[in-house]
Amino acid sequence: MPSFDFNGKTIETDDEGYLQNLDDWNKDIAEYLAKTEGVPLTEKHWKLIDWIRNYFAQFQVAPAIKSLTKEVGKLENIEDKKVANKFLYELFPEGPAKQLAKIAGLPKPTGCV
């Protein structure tokens, strides 16, 4: 199984670098994962990371993209859903569903997504 060393600890990942164990995640590892994705984390990213981790803890799955857009609208005071969606892609250019999940230490969303 692929892994990386982090502060003396071996962190297991899947073949695409998503954490294998949810409990391995912490804020430093999030910074590290974000770096591998080429996404410099800002306050705006962190708000979404916290939110999606809570959502996952409650529902055992990442939120639908519309729920994510809705949350962005609330957090950033953006009324227009299209604008909120654009904003999401600015934060996570390779696709918010996958990049946000990865940085937040969640499994990769898979299926027809």
Next chain:
Amino acid sequence: MAKLKEKYKVPVLDGKISIPKIVPGATAYEHMIEAQKDDMEALGFPAKLQDGWKEKAIGVFKEILDNNKAVRDYMDICVRCGACTDKCQFFLGTADPNNMPVQRQELMRKVYRYYFTPAGFFKNLSNSQELTEEVLKDWFTYFYQCSECRRCSLYCPYGIDTAEVTMAARQIMDSIGVGQKYATEVIHKVFKIGNNIGIPGPALRNTLDDLEEEIKEESGKDVKIPMDEEGAEVLLVPPSADFFAMPHMESLKGYAKVFHKAGISYTVSSYASEAGNFGMFLGSYKNTKEINKRIWDEARRLKVKRVVVGECGHAWRAAYNYSNTMNGPFDFLDSRYKQPMHICEFTLDLIKKGVIKLDPSANDDKVVTFHDSCNIARASRMGDFQGGQFTIPRELIKASANHFVELREGTTRESTYCCGGGGGLLTDEIMNVRIAGAMPRMQTVKEAVDNHGVNFYALICAICKTQFTKIFPIYGFDAEMVGGIHQLVSNAIVM
């Protein structure tokens, strides 16, 4: 702002679909990620290659030849005429000769000759080949660069269907523990949770609540999306992407509005929350049947009268072609209706009967074109008449929007190109193959945009929607152009 990764090889769009000079081994290094132990075992496959794999593989190969007359014929009847060579979008895009359908089949045929024909003994004369790990590696590479779209079969004078050959090869590989992570993981999730994405019931309800709220905000109407409701008239089975991804969710809003305005009670199910059937991609009869069974078990349990399937290409093939023989008969359902019925036929019928009304001017900002999805176009039917799978979606678009243009002739209806992501290829590790496979279609998209100002690319397949949403920006087009037919219906329906 972070930047897009600049790692992709993107063909230039000049509007031409030309036959490339062959580049042997061009995509030999593009591999699927291997399947995980848990997933393989859940599907009834060995976790990995074990002692005696070769005998086992040849045994399964023989079983296929004995039970599937089509595959046996395909092994024998090819005359190497070459009519298929330039018909595959993966060959056109990658230039790798192993992506010519004839050559892809040859990867299997040479092993067939070795074990199953008298001439196979004379290796050099018959160009036969023992099944070795090296050959297996080629199989794993190239039978996962075929999207089982069947375009080549349309042009083959003998009707050889490479999709069947690909499915047989994948079946043999899975049976000896050589599997692909993406499809096996997805199927395992269906068995564990009910759908490809792994959305449990409470999460699904939460998503549907959000959607109901959005419809209320936009239209002022209380449109419900019921879940697990016993006694509803219709069980609606969409692909799970309709519960999760964009633009898929816009079509789900469309279905909900149609049921609402028609006054037909319906429900989605948290148990049968997936129309898609990746078992078919693996050529696994057992898994295809098991996934399909969930729909009919749930129809019984919820005591519905009808089953309607949402916008998903291969799901429609699996549900329309195989349901009855795999899990029928459906004598517990209302015999006045087709079981299952496609959502496009369902909606168009309501429009024609005057039950619901559409105002196409609601989509006047759009110039719409339609991409036929391969499994609907070439592997199934819709409605009561020949070609219904082509006519019904187009009529529905024209009822929803005033401006419609066709894509280039020779690339529509049964001649449609694959999006480049079907058949279990919709996974990121082979993104370069997906980009290359989309090239022929993207040439015609460029033409439609340049010449006709097309700004809406209508689809009825969850895989197509995801693939094009990803691929359009890579080729320089706006992802927002990509959408479902019921997204147009959703805009146009008079509430």
